[in-house]
Amino acid sequence: MIAKIVCKLEPITLVGGAAVESQQLERAIVEAPTLVAADGGAAHIMHAGKVPDAVIGDMDSLSGNLKAILPKTVIHQIEEQDSTDFEKCLLRIESPLIVGLGFLGGRLDHQLAAFHGLMQFADQRCVLLGSQEVVFLCPPKLDLNLSAGTPVSLFPLGPVNAQASGLKWSFNSLDFAPGEKIGTSNVADGAISLKTNAPALLCILPAECFETVVKALVAQPGSWPARA
Known part of the structure; x- marks a missing residue:
């Protein structure tokens, strides 16, 4: 069984590498104050003047300069290449809900991979927030x-x-x-x-429904079981 890296009793904001608007991050933090980065998504968090609690991924998109200034204790490099960085994070985070930024918009294949991750790890509730949709x-x-x-x-x-x-x-x-x-x-x-x-x-x-969705998903009991 794979050990969890981040465990919280409150929602967590997970930031990916696609475009993230500052107002999206501000909205997310209100609902999910703990910040975790999927690999290069750490740049968005650091740009906002904050430090992620953890950076999880294969580290192929985390710049050397950024890696040098991040505390070594927050970097969790996962070498395997059978899953995306988003999936690596879903598998290693335990929280009532993950708010995902930086996974919508940008490359279509990355968006499709994110949707696949939602289904693959359906036991971990996650909502993706983009500029237009949730x-x-x-x-x-x-x-x-x-x-x-x-x-x-x-x-x-x-x-x-x-x-x-x-x-x-x-x-x-x-x-x-x-x-x-x-x-x-x-x-x-x-x-x-x-x-x-x-x-x-x-x-x-x-996207205007974001806060309503978060509150409903957190409040609704019952979820999908983890895949065997």
């Missing part, structure tokens, strides 16, 4: 208090059955699957409720 993997059950008219998109990463109420196009039981059935561009009538039978459905909301 993205997370739906837990078994989730209630969200959204404003009427809020866009809601549901996108499957694998076969999954879902139920949804409070949407313009609600459904009691719908089988989603990539290449077969997706649920983008729905709209909330107000508060919504989602239920899924597998860790395979992304929920995509406007």
Whole structure:
């Protein structure tokens, strides 16, 4: 079993290497004050005048100058190349929720890899905050208090059955699957409720919903089990 590097009873902000706006970091810290970097994401944290509690990754994108000024105790180099830096972090952090910055936007293949990581390590709840969207993997059950008219998109990463109420196009039981059935561009009538039978459905909301999503994910009991 792989040992945890960071364990907290409160949400953690994890910063990746893609673009991170200063206001995004400020929003994240309010909800998740502990800062952890995925490899080169440490640059964003240091630029903001802060020092990460840990830097986790293979260190292929952490500059030599930055590595030299960081305390050696916070650097955790993981040599294996079978996982991304994001996945290395998800596997080694224990927290009620991870807020991920610097994983949306930038290269499309990196974004797809991040979505894969959410599904691969679904037992560790994580919400990704970008400049336009907030993205997370739906837990078994989730209630969200959204404003009427809020866009809601549901996108499957694998076969999954879902139920949804409070949407313009609600459904009691719908089988989603990539290449077969997706649920983008729905709209909330107000508060919504989602239920899924597998860790395979992304929920995509406007970035303005970030604080609402964080509070709901932290408050909602029950999560997906770790993969064997």
